[in-house]
Amino acid sequence: MEVLIMAGQLILGLSILVGLHELGHLLAARMFGMRVEQYFIGFPPKVFSITRGETEYGLGAIPLGGYVKISGMIDESLDTAQMKAEPQPWEFRAKPAWQRLIVMLGGIIVNVITGIVIFVALTYINGDTYLAAKDARYGIVAHELAQQIGLKTGDRIVAINGKPHRDFNDVFSSEVLLGTNSTYTVERTGAGGAVERLTIDLPNDLVDKFSDKKSAPRFIEPIMPFEIGVVSKDMPAAKAGLKPGDRIVSINGRPTQYFHEVQQAVSVNKGRTIALGVQRGTQNLNLNMTVTPEGTIGFYPKSLLPVTKVQYTLGESITRGTERAFGVVYDNIKGFGKIFRGEVSASKALSGPIGIAQNLFGGVWKWDRFWFVTGLLSMALAFMNALPIPALDGGHSVLLLYEMVSGRKPSDRFLEAAQKVGMVILLGLMAFAIFNDVFKAVF
Structure with missing residues (x-):
């Protein structure tokens, strides 16, 4: 069940982000009179589609991306036959370079806006809860x-x-x-x-x-003073009669005050019977239980350390949420710097869809966490797409900036070759990330 929840959160989060990203391209293209032939969330094979006007809208079976096909643009489809004909007024290639640049940046801009909106909303609704x-x-x-x-x-x-x-x-x-x-x-x-x-x-x-x-x-x-929070059913603690609100004051006659002391005392007695001294209100009880082979007895602690709660006004939330959103981009830049300097192993630092589902979304559906991770991924998606790699928006944008500065447009042949090289790089990175996720999960 946890696997289905993780997969469901990943698919929903990516579908939202990819759909909005491609919508950014579509709206920018329409704004400048370009014809949009296809708008798809997910990669082929096609699951469903519907045509409205000149555009086919659809869903692909592989929910790891999406695409917009704009007439007269060299993209993933590599439709070279269309490029051999004379440019038409509604085509991407017929428009000024600055308009084409805005179209290419449309997806990144929408992802940035989405990330900021999510972080601002979470900050305004939840505020901050932390241990000072x-x-x-x-x-x-x-x-x-x-x-x-x-x-x-x-x-x-x-x-x-x-x-x-x-x-x-x-x-x-x-x-x-x-x-x-x-x-x-x-x-x-x-x-x-x-x-x-x-x-x-x-x-x-x-x-x-x-x-x-x-x-x-x-x-x-x-170091955390605590009382019993939740007692897991059918575990040694529940069978022995431990209840929420109890305080464990000793194990096998040795005083315990903090949670880590209880953890240590329990873990060294795997498979053995231990005696817990328990304070329940004004009562002092002795409970005997057998520790599991994994070194647990089955309860969650409730911290007795004071927690600080801060609420923010809308204005404060906009400032703080925006800072948090761009902090994701800044952290990505610093992370890549660590990798390039050899201080971090790429195989440990990089994750694909499996790693994202396991480490970020988790096996329990919590809406606050879902939206936090979705906001984080939105900013990360914007950053990754801005990288100057052929086939990514950043790669296209670099070539358009070159055209605007030099006044010379790269040939269609060069653009096709760059697109192929970029696709090989991206497919290689995706294969590495997925293999790396499987390797880490198994080993």
Whole structure:
């Protein structure tokens, strides 16, 4: 069922974005009197189509893209026969270069607008809910990856790159993971109670380690006092009588106060029976249960750390939402820089449709997350299409800018060759991304 939910979200998100992207091309072409022959969401084989006026509208069976066929334009169809005839007034090639450039940029512009609208709407509706850095007062749990760079459980991160931070999750921000020579400033309490301040240098390839599915969730988390939130049915905790609102105060006689202490005590007792000391209101209970072979007992914690909630006005949401939308583009640029500098492995950093469905959408349909990921993908799609690769909008735009500056139009033969080269590059990248997704999922 989770697979169907992931696939459904991916297909719906991509269909919306591709449909709007191609609509941007169509509207721009119509604005300048160009004839649009086809508007399709999805690639062939054709599932359905209907003709209205001069345009055939349809759906393709492969929901990984779409296209608009504009008369007199060298595109994916490689319709060279049409290009041999004399240009007609309604054709793309008969229009001035500046009009053709606007048509090529139409899809990118619509995707940018879509991304901004989504981020502004989410910011206005949901505001921000976060754990303030000052409220992570008990310090951090440093897992193996964090320990490798010099952090310890109990450290308090008080600054990032020398500056105080507002949100605890800023420790995972793109400024840190995609930046260069980033640092944490931590306060560490020594054996005698003295507090020392240290600077921890972060390796420039830290984000590469985050791309490893085994390491990604094991870095830093706040030390968290908690109570029982949700108890999973048919698991040891439920069978033993653990209930929401309970507090686990000891395991096998050893006091526990924080969630990571409970996790550690349970994980080292896989398959064994453990005794939980539980506080339920004014009652103190002892519950015995057998830990699963995976090292769990079956409950979700409810954090007792205070949460900060901020609501924004419409004006504030427009500013903040726009910043977040363009932050996606900026992060993509920094990410590619990491890849080109060899600080990040392309096989770990790049994902295709399978990776996007698994890592971003997830197996539970949550509308807030769906629209957030769709907004993120809209900005990423705009960025990728703007790259100067033949067959992409950016590649076409570069050639049109050359024509506008030089006054010389590239020959149709050159444009056809560039389109073929671009299609080979894109198909190769798509094949690599899909194979990479399968490899990472299996291994």
